[in-house]
Amino acid sequence: MTDYKKDFPLLKNSSIAYLDNAATTQRPALVLEAERKFYEENNANPLRGIYDLAVAATEEYENARECVRKFINAKDAAEIIFTRNTTESINLAAYSYGLEFLGPEDEILVTVEEHHSNLLPWQMVSKRTGAKLKFIECDEKGEISVQAVLAAVTEHTKLAAMTWISNVIGRRNPVAELVSAVHKNGGVVLVDAAQSALHMQIDVEKTDIDFLAFSGHKLLAPMGIGVLYGKKKLLSDMPPFLTGGEMIASVSRESAVYASLPHKFEAGTVNAGGAAGLRAAIEYVKNIGFEKIGKQECELTKLAFSEMTKNPYIHIIGGENPDEHCGIISFTIDGVHPHDIASILNEDNVAIRAGHHCAQPLLAYLGVMSAARASIAFYNTEEDVYRFTQSLNKIRRLMGYGE
Numbered sequence: 001m002t003d004y005k006k007d008f009p010l011l012k013n014s015s016i017a018y019l020d021n022a023a024t025t026q027r028p029a030l031v032l033e034a035e036r037k038f039y040e041e042n043n044a045n046p047l048r049g050i051y052d053l054a055v056a057a058t059e060e061y062e063n064a065r066e067c068v069r070k071f072i073n074a075k076d077a078a079e080i081i082f083t084r085n086t087t088e089s090i091n092l093a094a095y096s097y098g099l100e101f102l103g104p105e106d107e108i109l110v111t112v113e114e115h116h117s118n119l120l121p122w123q124m125v126s127k128r129t130g131a132k133l134k135f136i137e138c139d140e141k142g143e144i145s146v147q148a149v150l151a152a153v154t155e156h157t158k159l160a161a162m163t164w165i166s167n168v169i170g171r172r173n174p175v176a177e178l179v180s181a182v183h184k185n186g187g188v189v190l191v192d193a194a195q196s197a198l199h200m201q202i203d204v205e206k207t208d209i210d211f212l213a214f215s216g217h218k219l220l221a222p223m224g225i226g227v228l229y230g231k232k233k234l235l236s237d238m239p240p241f242l243t244g245g246e247m248i249a250s251v252s253r254e255s256a257v258y259a260s261l262p263h264k265f266e267a268g269t270v271n272a273g274g275a276a277g278l279r280a281a282i283e284y285v286k287n288i289g290f291e292k293i294g295k296q297e298c299e300l301t302k303l304a305f306s307e308m309t310k311n312p313y314i315h316i317i318g319g320e321n322p323d324e325h326c327g328i329i330s331f332t333i334d335g336v337h338p339h340d341i342a343s344i345l346n347e348d349n350v351a352i353r354a355g356h357h358c359a360q361p362l363l364a365y366l367g368v369m370s371a372a373r374a375s376i377a378f379y380n381t382e383e384d385v386y387r388f389t390q391s392l393n394k395i396r397r398l399m400g401y402g403e
Contacts, residue, residue, distance in 0.1 A: 001296060004288075004379035017350040017384035022167050022195060022328050022375035024217045027281070034280035035222055038273045046272045047246055047263065057272055064275035065262070071282045072212065073203040074229055078261040081228040081235070082275055086194040087117040089213035089228035090161075092265060093190055094121035096238040097211075098159060104130030106158040109182070111136040111144055111173065112365050113166045116358040118192040118213075122161055131158070135361075142169040142318045142366070146177045153181040160189045164196040168359045168373070169318035170328030172196075179208050188234065194218055198377070199297065199326050201290050204229055216274060221281035225274030228265075235261050242267040288378070296378040297327040300385055304329055304374065307389035313396055317371055327376035330357070333392070336399050338372040344398060348391040350384075 005011040007028040011018060018026060044054040046061040062077070069077045083089045098121070102108065108122050108131050126133040136152045138144045153160070160182045165172050179189045188210035193202060197214040204212055211234070216225040230238075240247055240258055247267040249257040258264045285293070305322040308314050313334040318325060333341055338354035345352055353373045356363050363369065374388060396402075 001299065001382065002292070003381070004296075005381065007284075008379055011379065015349055017348075017380075017387045019374040019376060019380065019384065019388055020351050020353050021377035021380075022218070022373065023353055024223070025198065025220050025377055026379065027220055027222065027277070028284055030284060031220055031222070031277045031280045035273045035277040038276040042276075043273075045269055047270070061270060061272045061275050064272075064279040067279040067282050068227055071202070071286070072229055073205050075205065076232055079229055079232050079235065081230065081262050081265045082270060083226040083228055084224050084271070085217070085226040086192060086213045086215040087226075089226050090118055090190065090192065091121050092228050092241040093211045093213070093230070094125050096241045096265075097188070097234065098122065098125035098131075099128060100239060101237075102129045102131040102158055105156060106131040107154060107156040108133050109136060109152055109157050109160040110134075111162050112138055113142065113144065113168070113171075113173070113359065113362045114161065114163055115167055115192065115194070116360070117194075118161050118163060118190075119361070122159075125159075132156075136162075138362075138365070140366070142166060142171050142362075144171075144173050146174050149174055149178050150181055153178070153185065155185045157182055157185055158187040160187060161192065162189070163192040163194075165199065165326050165328075166359075166362070167195050167328065168330050168357050168362055168371070170195075170325035170375075171318060172200075172324070172326065175209070176207050179210075183208065195326070195328070198285065199290070199294065210234060216278040216281065219278070219281055220284060221278040222271075222274045225271050225278050227278075232261065235265070240264050240267065244268050246270075293378040297376055297380075298323060300376045300380055300382065301325055301327050301329065303382060304376065304385045304389060307385070308392065311393055314392060317366060317368060328373065329375070330371045330373040332368065332371055333395055335401060336395055338370045340399065341372040341392075341395060344395050345388065345391050348387065350388050350391050352388070 008026045042056045044057040046058040065077050065080045068080045112135050190211035193214040197219045212229040217223040244267040301322040315332050317330040342354035
């Protein structure tokens with residue numbers, strides 16, 4: 001296995017076994033350097049000044065946009081909108097598209113697996129427009145079948161929202177089939193790619209996705225920078241999400257003419273340093289390659305599965321095949337609350353997540369109120385996995401069960 005920890009200052013300088021990568025990833029040194037370099041060498045307000053420093057800041061910002069365009073194979077850099085995170089990206093689509101173009105005769109289709117960030121905005125749109133909110137269900141292992149997708153889509157489905165990879169069970173969902181079915185009825189599809197941007201090659205042209213949202217902080221980039229991709233025709237017809245500085249062409253006392261894409265949706269001072277960090281993160285990922293990233297994560301996930309399934313008191317949520325989990329392993333331990341699991345692991349300097357993972361409808365559907373979650377990234381090591389599983393094996397004894 002390749003040792004990537006050396007590229008990550010926090011991991012290189014710490015003994016932590018960091019297994020909360022589905023929540024946020026660590027940042028390689030070159031990402032930190034890119035953000036620092038922007039503020040040390042190019043710090044000015046992009047898009048506003050005509051002096052050399054402002055021009056350089058604008059170039060850095062727009063170069064990051066072009067980098068994202070290539071990363072997801074969008075046609076036009078104007079289709080790349082910078083936001084704060086996936087949540088803001090989805091809300092932008094909900095407020096500017098959902099409220100504007102959906103009505104009482106329409107259906108909004110989501111899956112039971114959605115993160116709250118890809119559910120609550122559509123609940124809001126449903127309540128305000130009268131559009132009916134419907135769910136695609138999964139089976140007891142969390143799989144959403146193509147048959148379930150096709151059965152849920154109707155002629156009234158005018159917007160569908162689906163996570164590409166579940167943040168709870170790591171399963172990859174049938175996005176292409178959903179897009180094809182919804183498009184036949186003139187609807188649009190938004191894909192939550194928060195968990196998938198680091199783990200798979202995304203091609204919005206090939207899959208014909210209408211909207212795609214992801215966050216930089218789950219892609220080795222700084223917090224506070226996110227992306228909404230939207231087809232140019234859709235974005236052109238949508239009103240702005242936020243209004244104010246820099247998103248205008250002209251303003252009078254009574255009205256305003258909005259700027260062209262993408263700036264119509266980027267009101268106020270932008271996160272140019274974060275965009276520079278995102279560009280560096282994408283270049284780092286591309287340099288390694290998704291094949292190597294996937295191979296390393298899969299091997300580590302298989303190792304974790306092998307060790308965890310030796311313990312009869314540990315129950316992994318989702319399918320039995322580690323290849324279907326994309327490094328995400330949610331689980332329970334008989335008689336032990338997930339918060340206690342996370343606290344005991346923390347004593348051994350192993351970091352995992354515990355709770356409902358912002359996916360309460362899915363956990364309720366699966367009959368689980370709360371779960372612990374270990375999420376593996378390519379920079380984790382076999383030592384991290386062994387420390388995690390060895391710590392798990394002593395939890396019931398520490399809780400007084402004697403095992």
